[in-house]
Amino acid sequence: MHVLAIDQGTSGTKAIVVDAGGAVLAIAEEALRPRYLEGGGVEQDPRALLDSVLTAGRRAAAAAGVPLDAVALANQGETVLAWDPVTGEPLTPAIVWQDRRAEPLCAARAEHAGRVAALTGLVLDPYFSAPKMRWIREELTTEGVVTTTDTWLVHRLCGAFVTDASTASRSLLLGLEDARWNGELLELFGLGSERLPEIVASDAVVGTTTAFGPEVPVTGLIVDQQAALLAEACLEAGTAKCTYGTGAFLLAQLGTSPARSASGLATSIAWRLHGETRYCVDGQVYTAASAVRWLADLGLVSGADQLDAVAAPSGDGVLCVPALAGLAAPWWDAGATASFTGMTLSTGRGHLVRALLEGVAAQVAELAALVGADLGAPLSRLRVDGGLTRSRVLMQAQADLAQLPVEVYPSPHATPLGAAACALMALDPALDAAAAVGGWRPSAVYEPAWPADRAAAHLERWRAAAQATLSSKENS
Numbered sequence: 427m428h429v430l431a432i433d434q435g436t437s438g439t440k441a442i443v444v445d446a447g448g449a450v451l452a453i454a455e456e457a458l459r460p461r462y463l464e465g466g467g468v469e470q471d472p473r474a475l476l477d478s479v480l481t482a483g484r485r486a487a488a489a490a491g492v493p494l495d496a497v498a499l500a501n502q503g504e505t506v507l508a509w510d511p512v513t514g515e516p517l518t519p520a521i522v523w524q525d526r527r528a529e530p531l532c533a534a535r536a537e538h539a540g541r542v543a544a545l546t547g548l549v550l551d552p553y554f555s556a557p558k559m560r561w562i563r564e565e566l567t568t569e570g571v572v573t574t575t576d577t578w579l580v581h582r583l584c585g586a587f588v589t590d591a592s593t594a595s596r597s598l599l600l601g602l603e604d605a606r607w608n609g610e611l612l613e614l615f616g617l618g619s620e621r622l623p624e625i626v627a628s629d630a631v632v633g634t635t636t637a638f639g640p641e642v643p644v645t646g647l648i649v650d651q652q653a654a655l656l657a658e659a660c661l662e663a664g665t666a667k668c669t670y671g672t673g674a675f676l677l678a679q680l681g682t683s684p685a686r687s688a689s690g691l692a693t694s695i696a697w698r699l700h701g702e703t704r705y706c707v708d709g710q711v712y713t714a715a716s717a718v719r720w721l722a723d724l725g726l727v728s729g730a731d732q733l734d735a736v737a738a739p740s741g742d743g744v745l746c747v748p749a750l751a752g753l754a755a756p757w758w759d760a761g762a763t764a765s766f767t768g769m770t771l772s773t774g775r776g777h778l779v780r781a782l783l784e785g786v787a788a789q790v791a792e793l794a795a796l797v798g799a800d801l802g803a804p805l806s807r808l809r810v811d812g813g814l815t816r817s818r819v820l821m822q823a824q825a826d827l828a829q830l831p832v833e834v835y836p837s838p839h840a841t842p843l844g845a846a847a848c849a850l851m852a853l854d855p856a857l858d859a860a861a862a863v864g865g866w867r868p869s870a871v872y873e874p875a876w877p878a879d880r881a882a883a884h885l886e887r888w889r890a891a892a893q894a895t896l897s898s899k900e901n902s
């Protein structure tokens with residue numbers, strides 16, 4: 427069996443062709459660059475997203491040269507657009523998960539934050555889909571349907587009008603326990619009259635497509651972060667991974683219990699496979715590779731590959747809070763802004779680069795501690811994937827600050843491999859998740875080199891720096 431698995435991400439689209447044993451036969455990638463607008467806007471051209479899916483998918487399918495049995499799609503989770511359900515044409519740009527312009531719409535509903543959290547497991551924040559859907563309705567168009575990008579892309583591939591349960595659970599519109607659109611939440615966001623997609627399982631076959639060659643089923647629909655959680659075999663409650671992509675996202679498996687976080691993290695659906703719903707808790711660093719790209723745009727590094735060569739051996743007291751698109755868990759402050767502190771006349775670009783990497787690692791370390799608090803036991807290790815895991819400086823800083831062994835997933839394709847596993851489970855009802863993703867050994871393990879008291883002291887200083895970036899005194 428062969429699956430074409432497509433990871434439609436924020437910074438690009440990757441397509442792989444994978445066999446039932448997890449061997450990758452072909453890879454194709456198309457880069458994407460969001461538009462960053464003053465006022466916190468982050469947009470993508472939907473046609474560029476679709477073109478990248480079709481181009482990468484066709485290139486990978488052609489390179490593999492094998493008959494395909496299914497097409498799977500991982501998506502960005504909370505990126506939304508309006509589109510015409512008759513013609514399939516987009517009516518607005520895609521409003522990216524990093525976009526903060528819906529913050530006032532959240533602030534206007536602040537008194538309902540507790541109720542929203544109780545129903546959805548999420549926090550009332552513009553990161554999630556519904557505030558951006560409302561913003562589109564108020565600012566851009568009242569025409570067509572407004573959905574996450576997966577629904578539109580799948581519609582373009584096979585005509586279905588669906589979203590999977592993991593993506594729906596990132597919307598602020600889903601009751602977490604019953605996994606249904608919730609009328610109270612729809613009213614709260616003024617979306618009660620919207621036509622909403624059918625919610626399906628990640629192993630549902632939702633149609634067929636000829637977009638990549640002969641007709642094949644479309645199945646294996648899942649949020650990109652959840653797909654990586656699955657690929658990294660985080661199947662037991664308490665296992666966790668962090669993906670260092672455009673942002674860095676730490677997710678821990680909760681099993682079949684949708685336990686709400688007591689630490690300000692988000693609880694959502696990891697996947698629904700073979701009739702069983704799994705849940706996860708997550709924390710987010712909104713800018714990781716996009717912070718590195720920002721460094722590159724300023725001329726401090728030529729790109730991610732140069733990070734380790736430029737980073738100084740220590741930050742020399744410089745701290746960075748990489749809040750270039752606000753702060754997520756546990757601060758949830760869309761108005762927070764990034765900072766570098768502790769600079770002197772001797773500070774050079776190497777210190778700034780080191781501080782930025784340590785800032786990402788510090789934020790992930792904070793999230794790892796909160797996940798441990800929620801689970802009632804500290805994490806024992808952190809599995810990691812994503813492009814920035816190639817930075818030894820970042821990975822060592824992660825181990826030092828989180829005081830955890832950091833295990834690097836051996837493939838750069840965790841997300842599409844997770845989506846492919848969902849499709850394989852659709853094709854073979856006897857296949858369980860563990861068999862679908864297989865076992866793996868880390869390509870590298872970073873052990874903490876700092877003593878615990880040094881890590882604690884650094885994190886205490888970093889936490890104070892993070893507090894100082896918050897947008898209002900009430901938050902500090």
Ligand SMILES: O=P(O)(O)OC[C@H](O)CO
Nearest residue numbers: 435436502503671672673
């Ligand atoms: O595009 P990525 O890979 O950074 O992932 C996007 C996240 O899932 C947004 O929540």
